[in-house]
Amino acid sequence: MFLKDTLTRQIKELSREKPFGFYCCGPTVYGPAHIGNFRTFILQDVLRRALELAGYAPVHVRNITDVDDKTILRSQQAGLSLKKFTEQWTQRFLDDCNKLNLLSPHQQPRATDHIVQQIQLIQKLIERGLAYVENGSVYFRVAAYKDYGKLTQLSPENLRTQSTNSAGHVNDVDEYDRDNVRDFALWKAHKADDGDVFWESPWGKGRPGWHIECSAMSMHYLGETFNLHGGGIDLIFPHHENEIAQSEGATGKPFVRHWFHTTHLTVDGKKMSKSLGNLYTLEDLEKQGFSTDSVRYLLLSGHYSQPLNFTLDSLGAAQSALSRIEKFAHKLLEHTRTELSQINTSPTFPFTQWNVFKPTWEAIQNDMNTPQALGELFSSLPQVDLDTPGLIHEFRALLFLFGFKMAAPQSAPEAVLQLAHQRWQAKQAKDFALADSLRAQIQSLGWQMLDGKDSFNLVKL
Ligand code: AMP
Ligand code: ZN
Numbered sequence: 001m002f003l004k005d006t007l008t009r010q011i012k013e014l015s016r017e018k019p020f021g022f023y024c025c026g027p028t029v030y031g032p033a034h035i036g037n038f039r040t041f042i043l044q045d046v047l048r049r050a051l052e053l054a055g056y057a058p059v060h061v062r063n064i065t066d067v068d069d070k071t072i073l074r075s076q077q078a079g080l081s082l083k084k085f086t087e088q089w090t091q092r093f094l095d096d097c098n099k100l101n102l103l104s105p106h107q108q109p110r111a112t113d114h115i116v117q118q119i120q121l122i123q124k125l126i127e128r129g130l131a132y133v134e135n136g137s138v139y140f141r142v143a144a145y146k147d148y149g150k151l152t153q154l155s156p157e158n159l160r161t162q163s164t165n166s167a168g169h170v171n172d173v174d175e176y177d178r179d180n181v182r183d184f185a186l187w188k189a190h191k192a193d194d195g196d197v198f199w200e201s202p203w204g205k206g207r208p209g210w211h212i213e214c215s216a217m218s219m220h221y222l223g224e225t226f227n228l229h230g231g232g233i234d235l236i237f238p239h240h241e242n243e244i245a246q247s248e249g250a251t252g253k254p255f256v257r258h259w260f261h262t263t264h265l266t267v268d269g270k271k272m273s274k275s276l277g278n279l280y281t282l283e284d285l286e287k288q289g290f291s292t293d294s295v296r297y298l299l300l301s302g303h304y305s306q307p308l309n310f311t312l313d314s315l316g317a318a319q320s321a322l323s324r325i326e327k328f329a330h331k332l333l334e335h336t337r338t339e340l341s342q343i344n345t346s347p348t349f350p351f352t353q354w355n356v357f358k359p360t361w362e363a364i365q366n367d368m369n370t371p372q373a374l375g376e377l378f379s380s381l382p383q384v385d386l387d388t389p390g391l392i393h394e395f396r397a398l399l400f401l402f403g404f405k406m407a408a409p410q411s412a413p414e415a416v417l418q419l420a421h422q423r424w425q426a427k428q429a430k431d432f433a434l435a436d437s438l439r440a441q442i443q444s445l446g447w448q449m450l451d452g453k454d455s456f457n458l459v460k461l
Pocket of ligand 1: 039
């Protein structure tokens with residue numbers, strides 16, 4: 001597998017070093033994840049799937065950030081303990097992951113279950129002269145760490161001193177105890193606002209900073225050096241820059257061999273985010289009749305290194321494209337007298353018998369080019385000879401790669417089909433009033449009409 005590495009800015013072959021540790025920064029659990037977050041998690045999931053197929057046997061860890069400024073504030077507003085509050089949102093996240101058919105990571109550590117490891121890491125940094133205590137808080141001394149800025153590729157002077165990530169983690173702008181504004185908190189002394197959220201530490205009551213959580217959990221599960229670390233591009237600075245400084249500062253060893261950053265899902269050109277309020281959750285889209293597979297498809301239809309703009313029209317097109325794959329699946333199953341369950345299961349790893357779908361696999365191997373891979377798939381489908389030996393196995397591996405689940409054939413009743421054709425014609429004739437009333441009629445019959453560019457698709461509500 002070849003993939004661009006953010007640190008070197010090069011497309012590099014992934015390390016064959018075993019075990020293959022793959023750490024992904026997980027969600028901050030104070031509300032539902034939006035589909036922008038899921039762009040990142042789904043791309044990481046397809047990469048995980050590709051690694052499985054290619055025989056890397058990845059060990060996948062994705063954490064849950066269940067303590068930070070936002071989770072504390074929101075739990076207080078909800079009148080719930082931090083634990084109860086974050087558990088509720090963690091469960092919702094995992095439910096959404098299931099619906100989107102994301103493979104479960106091998107470990108899903110919660111930050112609050114790893115306070116001991118975080119304290120130990122901070123102690124090491126103090127011993128090594130890279131951190132200092134000030135009024136019960138501990139700060140990383142950026143000036144003492146010469147490699148600071150290597151991921152961001154900016155000189156330390158030019159690095160922004162404050163930054164907010166998608167979850168609104170503020171880089172401690174309100175703390176004036178630091179020797180230098182660039183220094184960031186590893187441990188935050190307890191404040192009245194934190195209420196009952198604190199842990200005992202050698203520096204008194206307090207809680208960890210966000211960055212130390214990921215350094216501690218990733219190294220705890222994957223070792224001091226591991227192969228691959230992922231997150232959205234908003235995490236490059238300061239979060240991942242700080243993770244490198246903390247981890248390499250404490251161990252003196254390289255932290256991560258390959259950095260994988262995914263570009264944002266946007267709406268009207270602006271990043272989809274909680275703070276801008278321009279977000280869609282999976283639930284919003286399901287309520288409108290879109291299948292979770294179509295959300296998955298849409299989020300894979302752009303290359304991870306480019307922004308992808310979200311529209312409901314493109315989701316309709318994704319659903320139509322998926323139905324073409326599904327039609328092929330039904331034809332193949334009928335032709336080979338195979339049960340549906342045979343193609344919806346995982347193949348055995350590694351999978352090496354790529355044949356008719358080889359161009360799709362090669363596009364994935366070459367810097368996770370998911371749009372090209374889907375394009376190649378659609379070029380292959382009409383030409384596939386259904387008698388090709390091993391085709392069922394290969395198609396199963398292909399579905400596994402993208403994480404699509406095929407459903408049994410289900411067609412709309414004749415009455416609904418007729419209304420749908422009438423509506424399509426009304427829309428072509430720009431009679432939008434008639435088109436809208438027909439859409440409502442179709443909906444009242446339990447079907448949703450999704451418009452692609454040249455055709456429509458009917459989905460059961
Ligand atoms: P958060 O829960 O906000 O800490 O984010 C979880 C993951 O989603 C991180 O890897 C973020 O970088 C990523 N992320 C946040 N917003 C977007 C977006 N609009 N598009 C893609 N990834 C995002
Ligand atoms: Zn992280």
